[in-house]
Amino acid sequence: MTKARNAEGRPPAHPKASPAAAAAMLQAAVTRHRAGALDEAAALYARLLAVNPNDANALHLSGVVAHQRGDHMAALPPIRRAIALDPRQHAFHNALGVVLLALKRPDDAAKAFQRALQLAPDFAEAHNNLGNALQAKGQPGAACEAYDRAIAIRPAYAEAHSNRSVALRALGRLREAEEAARAAIGHNPRYASAFANLGLILQDQARYEEALACTEAALAMAPDHAEAHCNRAVQLLQLGRFSEGWSEYEWRWQTGGFTTPNRDFAEPSWNGAPLGGQTILLHAEQGMGSAIQFVRYVPMVTARGGRVILECQRPLHRLFSHGQAFSGSGGAAAAVIAKGHPLPRRDVQLPLMSLPARMGTTLETIPSKVPYLFADEDASERWRRRFEHLVRPRVGLVWAGNPHHKNDRNRSLPATALKPLVAGGRGSFISLQ
Secondary structure, rough: OOOOOOOOOOOOOOOOOHHHHHHHHHHHHHHHHHHHHHHHHHHHHHHHHHHHHOOOHHHHHHHHHEEEEEEEHHHHHHHHHHHOOOOHHHHHHHHHHHHHHHHHOOOHHHHHHHHHHHHHOOOOHHHHHHHEEEEEEEOHHHHHHHHHHHHHOOOOOOHHHHHHHHHHHHHHOHHHHHHHEEEEEEHHHHHHHHHHHHHHHHHOOOHHHHHHHHHHHHHOOOOOOHHHHHHHHHHHHOOHHHHHHHHHHHHHHHOOOOOOOOOOOOEOOOOOOOOOOOHHHHHHEOOHHHHHHHHHHHHHHOOOOOOEEEEEHHHHHHHHOOOOOOOOOOOOEEEEEEOOOOOOOOOOEEEEHHHHOOOOOOOOOOOOOOOOOOOOOOHHHHHHHHHHOOOOOOOEEOOOOOOOOHHHOOOOOOHHHHHHHHHHHEEEEEOOO
């Protein structure tokens, strides 16, 4: 039996639903959407759009559902189509901004929120979301202003208070940040992220026990809150509770903004058992400072019978691969490979910063034999000759790290800050920047 076709040879379109029928279908979809039944809501929106493809509200909400299900790219076309059909709807522009922010496009997101606010200046959610976009752009001061506008419109807006605490923390205004986080909790005592934010603010003030209590309160409300687990790990380590801290630090791979993508190796993760001659790949993660710190564990892995292949960042390759690199402790890596180069066959693998947990590191057993890294002897001799005429003591100065690091404010300082040291110091000062 052949399908019916119209005069142009195309299948006939679905009959357009009556306004009453369309409204009933939309209401049913919205009801399921509000109940959190996203799959059912998506199916209902699709049914409505099949008979009424220009329903701007259904297009908008179908995009919102796609975003909430984690498919941000699929959310863009229906929301943009809704805006094309009805560009005066401020909620549509706000939804577009939320999706663009999830896609890590904060500039475009900010424009969408600003358009929503042109249409509805008292739209508190858009002010809050604009603050989030500005925060993502590295503009915490401007973000604070946006959060303040949201709170002025809706004083009990817990999310805006919590977000404001994040921006104030980024500005180093910790007392105000603490007040903002506590305000968020006052307006919503079950707000896990606000407790997590307060924990970080207290951590910055070296109030570690209080910080841990706040973080654990967040986890009691939201047991799968990956960022809170990671914060708890750091706070436990700061309190010297290494066994718990290093175990908890494995949550880092599940945090949204973690700097190192989780790599899907076919080989299993090493559990710390004797290796019996197996080849283990130890791979660096996060920044170069982390690799330099945790490469000290390589001799401990070789002592457990492992043949170590060490993968590191390219700028560290020469340092780590030099013949004396681990001679301070013995047990050098069998091979050192810069990231991006092919890796040899291996039996097991582990990120460098998971080694303390596998080794059961405590305060008493931190690998502390130093130095454990050595410069190339020929290079050292060349630099010795270059500086031998300089008056002792010879002091090397470095004042800045990666300017794109989210915590660069606490890691770097302007070169001018060292002027009193250089002007009033004795000896020779050498820029290593």
